[in-house]
Amino acid sequence: MDKTQTISALFEDSEVSDQLDFFGETVCALKPAFREGYNEAAAIFRQTQGRSMRGYLPAICGCDGIKGAENIHRVRENYHIDQMPAVISSFKLGSYFFSPFLTKCTGKGYFEQLNLPIHPVFEKSGLRDPNGEFHIFSVLPSVLLVDKKRLGDRPMPRLWSDLLDPMFAGEVALPSAHDAISPILPLAVLRDHGEEGLEKLRRSAHSMMHSQDMIRNAGNKVAGPTIFVVTWFFAQACPHPDVELVWPEDGALVEPSFLMVQKGQQDVYRPLIDFIAGKAFGEISAEHCYPAANPEVENHLPKNAVFNWLGWDFLRSAPLEDRITEIKARFADLNV
Template sequence: MPDASSLDLPVSRFLADHPASRTVLAELGVAASADAEFMASAAPFLSMGSLLTLNGLSATLFLAAVDAAGRSAKGPGGMTPLFCDGWTPGGPGLRLFLSLPCPLKAPMGIALENLRDSLTPDAPWPRMFMDSCGKHTLNDLAAGLTRPEEVPDMVVSAGLNGFLSKSFRDRFAGGGLLAELPQAMHPALAAAGLADPRRVCRIYAVNPLVLVAVPSRLNGLPVPRSFEDLLNPAYAGKIGLCGPPETAGDSTLLLDIRLRHGLSAVADLGRAMLCDTHPAQIFRPAPGAKAPPIGVMPAFFANAAPRQGDVEIIWPDGGALASPLFVMVKETAKAALDPLLDFFLGKETAAIAAGAALPPTLPGADASLPPGASVRFLGWDVLESQDLGPLIAESGAAFAKAYYSREG
């Protein structure tokens, strides 16, 4: 029977040592254990004990079930992990968790290859674990990490996710585990309050959410100029949002509306929006389709998508909603990872981000904002006082309930 100390191992390593545990997890309803995204990006970091805790399972009963399943199983007693976790007898080595928005994946991949080629052959280089915007990734599960060993040596992530949650920051942002990073901001973004008061998280760029409208399809209604305008009942049924109602496409919008106007306003959005609307449908609707004349989408898509007709991109009054792109690094790994840290916080990454319509925060870089435009961030005061998970779940539930109630 595996002993209790084995639960401190990463999920990927525990599954390698105890193959029968995969079947046990599946029978207990832990869907993540069969999810390729989870195995690739979260299982090498999250301990088996933490996975059990997140799913409300008894460690004692789980170990007994694994022992029973292992004794009844046939074949070899071990396996090679589906995804190489980089584990060696000396430990896991340097590891980087990398999560990038779509417009950065290709150019940053090339830039990272060039950086590695520029270093000496014996220079430290981490094993990289990348997510692909799915569920069950380390972004989603970071709020449930409890041990320093579960935290990657470097985190490069995007969005309002578990790494910014109060739970994660309360456990790991103090005590010297994470290195302090520079917080100087580009003047055009300074008013947004992006500098981390604990100084361990560096927001290196933002992904702004903007509005798009086709005036000729608004039937005389004025073009909305702010996110608050979307709450006007006159726009009901005319606003498209990418993604299903259960995720509401972008939690940044729902969280902003929830915190500024309450859950009733989130429900109003649920009754007003058309979900599962790809942004391209707003730009170039199919013949005969009744595409919504208003869309909410990242600025990079609004600027990159081919357009026809009188499409107008609106940088909202009060600021585009800023989804953060950020970096954290462990103090013990900082010296070894300095070339990577300098890259993500330096001019090359700033230029790549600006070229993708993701305003960089580096002072002196091209912030790529329209004249007079601003961004607004959820706020460190919110992140320091409330856990994101319950807020997102509450907002999403109110939105989905209202969305489906109009069809009843």
């Protein structure tokens, strides 16, 4: 069975690094299953194409300030289509949604319109790219954990806009990554409520926390946040009986895992596409609270659950990297 080449072998020669078949990033919880599925797809590729697949699957989680990140940036920030991997799989609202990639590489016919079937909840939530270039195959939902004792007789927050109410001033824990605020909620607030909404969210903010710290703190301290904005993956693991998991009525905020395939390469890389967007990997994803787009997968969502996607128009309306930089600066003084 074919394996991925070592990163040193791939990158010691610049010509080799410009000829990757596949660049595959995935969330930490799914890395073992992702690599196993890749190896099986690579073996089929060798049988059908008569050569080994050149794939790079970063082992590290995250990127900023981590050894080996320079190789990830080297692949992500190469905007010459003839030097890019034929197939890209990545996650979150990072560099592939930033203006350099969007302006130089999308809207030019460089990528296949895969038009794969997707789950009705994904369709209803607008997750299908109208341009057909990004295929979102799973999402990471963010929900609320609410400490009922600290909430007292106040109404349970059911909408994201409820967090902006003055009665929750200084009581909302916001998610962090690499000592900076995770931008998904502020971006949604900016989309729906503008700059005034961001000021209200800053007023409501108690601190920034990693999701693991949130589920340890929720319900366990006399003083602390009342509301925690946390991924569904971690929220499900919170054991405290005085904490309620709330899937907002206007939808769990979602970040994407997505697939892009260069024009004319769909048949060549069919084993990869079938693995990433297929039922088997989708079921593993769903088991880890990353709902899958494949309509054959049972995602075990709450009744009437919907997703709150930032929207393609919003993401393409202004440089996302500038918005994120401004958001991080606005919330930089929060305690971590």
